[in-house]
Amino acid sequence: MDVGRESLVREAPLLEMHGIVKTFPGVRALGGVDLDVRAGEVHCLLGQNGAGKSTLIKVLAGAHQPDEGVIFWRGEQVRLSTPQAALGLGIATIYQELDLVAGLTVADNVFLGREQAQLGFVRPRELNRRAGELLTRLGHPEIRPGAEVGSLPAASQQMVSIARALSQDARLIIMDEPSAVLDNEEVERLFTVIRDLTAHDVAVVYISHRLEEIREIGDRITVLKDGRTVATGLPARETPTREVITLMTGRDIEYVFPERHHRPPATAEPVLEVDDLGLRGAFSDVSFTVRPGEIVGLAGLVGSGRSEILETVYGARRATSGTVRVGGRRLRPGDVGVAVAAGVGLAPEERKSQALLLGESVARNISISSLTRFARGGFLSGAAERDAAREQVSALEVRPADVTREVRTLSGGNQQKVVLARWLLRECRVLLLDEPTRGVDVGARSEIYALVRDLADRGVAVVVVSSEIPEVLGLADRVLVVAEGRVVAEEPAAALDEHRVLDLVMEGTSTHGVPVHEGDVA
CATH class of the missing domain: 3.40.50.300 (P-loop containing nucleotide triphosphate hydrolases)
Incomplete structure (x- = not known):
């Protein structure tokens, strides 16, 4: 970090969150989270799936109201009662599951709800011009402002979502897994944009499971585990990977690939x-x-x-x-x-939209490709279906192990295990x-x-x-x-x-x- 950047991040926090608690029926998602973010820094928020990251950023975005705790913005206590209230302060959120409107154009999505109007009419030419400027700044001038956003590949849609945040003149931008659909070159472009933002005193909260990215782009790290802050303010480049993993998981994990015990014969x-x-x-x-x-x-x-x-x-x-x-x-x-x-079985890239029935139980999501084996006299045996699902949940260590639970409530890693369990059951x-x-x-x-x-x-x-x-x-x-x-x-x-x-x-x-x-x- 250069001297000017270092002086920026030593200033009083732009954002402070103290003792944030959020409880849902039967689940304590946040049990006391502390976080401070300074102007001009990239603050990386780490934790396993289910650690509370998503709930925390929804509190910060005004989508959830905390049951306990206080939030300070630029030194003043605030209540982020709605997403509009958060945006009004300058807090913009880019969610992992992009919230774009597929049937609208790129420009319409960038300025949705904030269209420029004259005498009651929207001015599409002006919207297109401004959207084009933002996309050029992001290094993607090839994305046409007039294109229907639903026709774009996932990586381009991600850039449109980032352009929307830039258009809101945000002072703090939360990026939830922004690189998940980007290739290496696009990630580097994204990092260039982030560095430009922080050079202009914009703060970024960056969430990623890719630890190598944290080292490259991050300044400080906060680690959540089981809904609590277990470490905060760690230097992103100097903190050993093993220490970060231990904080996230509560145990030592070898971040390597397991050995092969059997290899197929070349003559097979x-x-x-x-x-x-x-x-x-x-x-x-x-x-x-x-x-x-x-x-x-x-x-x-x-x-x-x-x-x-x-x-x-x-x-x-x-x-x-x-x-x-x-x-x-x-x-x-x-x-x-x-x-x-x-x-043949497929675990697709977009598991939530292409593989899972989010409103159905874990058991039904596991059995959906094998339902005929649970038919008894023309009727489906729910008991047999649940018993078979429990065997897979136990074998794959899906957590929590309740097969009657809606699959939407599971973390990303456990949802992926459910998809794999489906094909294991299918053999x-x-x-x-x-x-x-x-x-x-x-x-x-x-x-x-x-x-x-x-x-x-x-x-x-x-x-x-x-x-x-x-x-x-x-x-x-x-x-x-x-x-x-x-x-x-x-x-x-x-x-x-x-x-x-x-x-x-x-x-x-x-x-x-x-x-x-x-x-x-x-």
């Missing part, structure tokens, strides 16, 4: 065969095989076509060319039911994992790594996609590097490192030039 027949698969406008000529017990990773940048490949193999998208075979049997394109019956032969640890804390992440390895050891063929290249290399036996919708390299994971993967991505991008367009696939 593949259980999954993908041959010249293509999806018009997304990818083409993708071929690979996966043997029982093998983990194959797909590495590449956001937008390279990795997720679309998994979804097409699963049948959620209808292939425009090529074939998928499981156990030698060709699957009908675009038919999820056929894929599931053949033993799938092929498991497709898209960003399996996105939004998952370090403790649950280690558990999911061990679970994936255990599944492979049992003979399940696993395909994993992750934006974190070290995660792909650490989990996989073999890696396919994907660039611009094509597989540009295939190597044993042990022969690669992060720099080599990025080199291959860049070589593939320059070779193919532009993404696959509608006429590129037969």
Whole structure:
């Protein structure tokens, strides 16, 4: 930190929260949280899923009212009674689950509720101009202000949400997992924006499970555990990773990948065969095989076509060319039911919107793909369904272990375990994992790594996609590097490192030039 920056963060806090308590029916989400944030700093808020981070930022955003505790803003005690009250003070929040209106334009979303009007009419040209300026400042001038925001990829939608916060002239911006859908280059652009903000005395509360990001962008750290502050004011760059993890979890955790106990023989027949698969406008000529017990990773940048490949193999998208075979049997394109019956399971990137029935119980979310096995004389046996779910909850250590609880109340890591439990119950032969640890804390992440390895050891063929290249290399036996919708390299994971993967991505991008367009696939 330079001298000017250091003097800024030594000043009196911009925000102070003391003894914040928040209780919901049957749950004490916050049991006494203290936090202070200074102008011009990046203050990183860390903790496992369920530690209270989300509840705390909703209190700060005016969405929840604390039962106890006081909040000071610029030295004066305040009551953040509504989100509008928080915005009025200069506190803006960018949630992990983006709250954009899909049917409106980018500019409309940036200035939603604050449109410029003259004689009662909204001035779209002015809105577009100002939105364009904000997006250019964010390093994304290619995002058109007039585009419908629902048509944009997730990374671009994230930038629109950040532009909205900038448009509100905020003095404190809360960023909840802002890098979860960004590739490495976009994360660096985001960090450039954050540094520009803090240079102008704007404070940032930054929440991330990626500890390497905390070291790069953070100034100080506050750690929550079980709804309480267990450490605050720690220097982000100097505090050892092991100390941070111990504070978050209450125990020592090796932040490494578990060892493989069994590796598939090279002579084993593949259980999954993908041959010249293509999806018009997304990818083409993708071929690979996966043997029982093998983990194959797909590495590449956001937008390279990795997720679309998994979804097409699963049948959620209808292939425009090529074939998928499981156990030698060709699957009908675009038919999820056929894929599931053949033993294919998918844990998608957006588990809340694509995998989970949030208002249903843990038991129903686990059993949903296996309901026929619980039918008794034409009726569903709820007792048998719950008993089977309890076995999976126990095996995967889902917490809390109540299978009647609504799945929406679980932390991100435990929700991901529920998705995996569904396919364990189904006894799938092929498991497709898209960003399996996105939004998952370090403790649950280690558990999911061990679970994936255990599944492979049992003979399940696993395909994993992750934006974190070290995660792909650490989990996989073999890696396919994907660039611009094509597989540009295939190597044993042990022969690669992060720099080599990025080199291959860049070589593939320059070779193919532009993404696959509608006429590129037969």
